[in-house]
Amino acid sequence: xxxxxxxxxxxTRFLDPQGRPTxxxxxxxxDPMAVIDLYKAMVLTRTFDAKAVSLQRTGRMGTYASSLxxxxxxxxxxxxxxxxxxxxxSFREQGGQILRGVRMAExxxxxxxxxxxxDFTGPREDFPICVPVGTHAPHAAGVARAFxxxxxxxxxxxxxxxxxxxxxxxYEAMNFAGVHRLPVVFVANNNQWAISVPRTRQTAAETLxxxxxxxxxxxxxxxxxxVIAVRQVVGSAIEQARAGEGPTLVEALTYRLTDHTxxxxxxxYRDDAEVSARWKEEPIAxxxxxxxxxxxxxxxxxxxxxxxxxxxxxxxxxxxxxxxAMPPTAMFDHxxxxxxxxxxxxxxxxxxxxxx
Amino acid sequence: MSEITLVExxxxxxARAMAEDExxxxxxxxxxxxxxxxxxxxxxxxRFGADRVMDTPLSESLFAGLAVGLGAQGFRPVVEYxxxxxIYPAIDQIVNHAGRLRNRTRGRLTCPMVIRAPYGGGIHAxxxxxxxxxxxxxxVPGIRVVIPSSPARAxxxxxxxxxDPDPVVFLEPKRIYRAPKEEVAxxxxxxxxxxxxxxxxxxxxxxxxxxxxIVETLVAAETLxxxxxxxEVIDVATLxxxxxxxxxxxxxxxxxxAIVHEAPQSGGVGAEIAAGLADRGLVNxxxxxxxxxxxxxxxxxxxLETYYMPTExxxxxxxxxxxxxx
Numbered sequence: 192x193x194x195x196x197x198x199x200x201x202x203t204r205f206l207d208p209q210g211r212p213t214x215x216x217x218x219x220x221x222d223p224m225a226v227i228d229l230y231k232a233m234v235l236t237r238t239f240d241a242k243a244v245s246l247q248r249t250g251r252m253g254t255y256a257s258s259l260x261x262x263x264x265x266x267x268x269x270x271x272x273x274x275x276x277x278x279x280x281s282f283r284e285q286g287g288q289i290l291r292g293v294r295m296a297e298x299x300x301x302x303x304x305x306x307x308x309x310d311f312t313g314p315r316e317d318f319p320i321c322v323p324v325g326t327h328a329p330h331a332a333g334v335a336r337a338f339x340x341x342x343x344x345x346x347x348x349x350x351x352x353x354x355x356x357x358x359x360x361x362y363e364a365m366n367f368a369g370v371h372r373l374p375v376v377f378v379a380n381n382n383q384w385a386i387s388v389p390r391t392r393q394t395a396a397e398t399l400x401x402x403x404x405x406x407x408x409x410x411x412x413x414x415x416x417x418v419i420a421v422r423q424v425v426g427s428a429i430e431q432a433r434a435g436e437g438p439t440l441v442e443a444l445t446y447r448l449t450d451h452t453x454x455x456x457x458x459x460y461r462d463d464a465e466v467s468a469r470w471k472e473e474p475i476a477x478x479x480x481x482x483x484x485x486x487x488x489x490x491x492x493x494x495x496x497x498x499x500x501x502x503x504x505x506x507x508x509x510x511x512x513x514x515x516a517m518p519p520t521a522m523f524d525h526x527x528x529x530x531x532x533x534x535x536x537x538x539x540x541x542x543x544x545x546x547x
Numbered sequence: 548m549s550e551i552t553l554v555e556x557x558x559x560x561x562a563r564a565m566a567e568d569e570x571x572x573x574x575x576x577x578x579x580x581x582x583x584x585x586x587x588x589x590x591x592x593x594r595f596g597a598d599r600v601m602d603t604p605l606s607e608s609l610f611a612g613l614a615v616g617l618g619a620q621g622f623r624p625v626v627e628y629x630x631x632x633x634i635y636p637a638i639d640q641i642v643n644h645a646g647r648l649r650n651r652t653r654g655r656l657t658c659p660m661v662i663r664a665p666y667g668g669g670i671h672a673x674x675x676x677x678x679x680x681x682x683x684x685x686x687v688p689g690i691r692v693v694i695p696s697s698p699a700r701a702x703x704x705x706x707x708x709x710x711d712p713d714p715v716v717f718l719e720p721k722r723i724y725r726a727p728k729e730e731v732a733x734x735x736x737x738x739x740x741x742x743x744x745x746x747x748x749x750x751x752x753x754x755x756x757x758x759x760x761i762v763e764t765l766v767a768a769e770t771l772x773x774x775x776x777x778x779e780v781i782d783v784a785t786l787x788x789x790x791x792x793x794x795x796x797x798x799x800x801x802x803x804x805a806i807v808h809e810a811p812q813s814g815g816v817g818a819e820i821a822a823g824l825a826d827r828g829l830v831n832x833x834x835x836x837x838x839x840x841x842x843x844x845x846x847x848x849x850x851l852e853t854y855y856m857p858t859e860x861x862x863x864x865x866x867x868x869x870x871x872x873x
Contacts, residue, residue, distance in 0.1 A: 333616020363609035528712035531788035
């Protein structure tokens, strides 16, 4: 018997949970502002999430999926992208969306039940939130194929959860991306829980990263609570893709510190002790420890940042709450490029019904 | 101008669209060097290259999803599903994404695409190769469902579908892929979507059909003509959105209507047409609207399939019932 194939999965971390470097930091981190910007983006996202949950709890917004504890994954990934790249998020990557210029008021508008929340004024080619799990992975392959056909040095970055890696769409997309060496990076945000189903019940595979191996593309793992590591590893994958070296799957290990969404109650299926232990590993405290230990961050700066984030979020909330609903007939207005005649009749009927 | 088959007309329209617009791409299983299992993409790879005529892995959900991504980036992908029976994994992408992207982004992102699939029975094909499931798609908001009934219609409607800015499910009646032939000019002229075509005029009864069933329906109309009954035959062509206006206008004149489709009866597009007539054409009706359809059974394997398909005889039985009402 001979060996037909073999593989290893690497794991990358730069900061331990106490914020201590475990190895020399990557080049980008030599610029203190680059690291501080990541910190600021995470704090803003956490502030935003807390406010969004409270809007839902007080009946001023619909169901919402908080990214509490997972901020480093989408933010590290988005920070590694160029403006002309295309981001294809799942429904928990608001941190990455905000960093790419999606306005917080737009995100609130979406979860508040208004389609205009997906008409981003910022990154016009980025995809909207994808609710059906993993179904956006083929879109990322399509976007990447478009870049490849046009000879553009652009990259599609697609983030999905651990549950999505059990879906055929994700495999089909990675497999196709491998065949054509497409400029796409898949990021599996492994927060350990797909609603109530733990990672161990999702797959017998030791890592999610190795799901790339069967698709013939590189798979690697990163500490998803270490934003420096996420930024570095996803960034390398993006630049490889940009250089024509094909796709990568990056598995980011993190933890969902809160409910799946505001409609979920994780205490039904998850021990508090497990959650408490995971709070010791979360990404924001880790980076704050690193920054303060190295003299790059003071208490005064922290207080100023909290104040600034709160003001930004409050501004977005005010804008969201002050945005009137679209007229009811708006449901017809972007269904087709030109409304077909039978639908024009239905639109006219609705107009008649809602006439004051 | 020579006579060509329906499948040749599909290929001619694809080549025309690709030649006039470099954003048009063809993808699917075996569409490249093999030219498609029915040869609908024959020769396209040598003319337009493997970048634009791409064999995909056997990933039916992927193709439709790829088309969403390509469409959002400004391409016009034409995706071939080998048989309609294998299109179901793509329903997720078609319903959840293709039909919604324009609406959910308020027009910021769109995905023009054509999803082609041969459909229908009557060619003694293996299991899963003969179904008529157009009603599944006709129910979906944000897309069009188009079915040609002749080579000329295939050419004109496929060009229109490719040029349309919204997703189109284009179902090709494979029983008439090879015959009858018809003269079709490769003039790049599209036919209108969202419109029925009156393919035979008559004053006594309106027969509504689409796809391969147009053939039996026209034959039945000739038999009736020999008996002194003039049937008007309407080819629906675009099943979604449905042009009820043309059907209502015909029934206003004839007062009688029979609907012919190969698909199962319950929840079929025939039911939507009958409901439209009940809604807005009832005062003109001299007889109940009746349907001649496939049965609500699983499509039988080839030994029994001829008993499943509406035949000229079944159409005539139904039309005579409709005519019998005074």
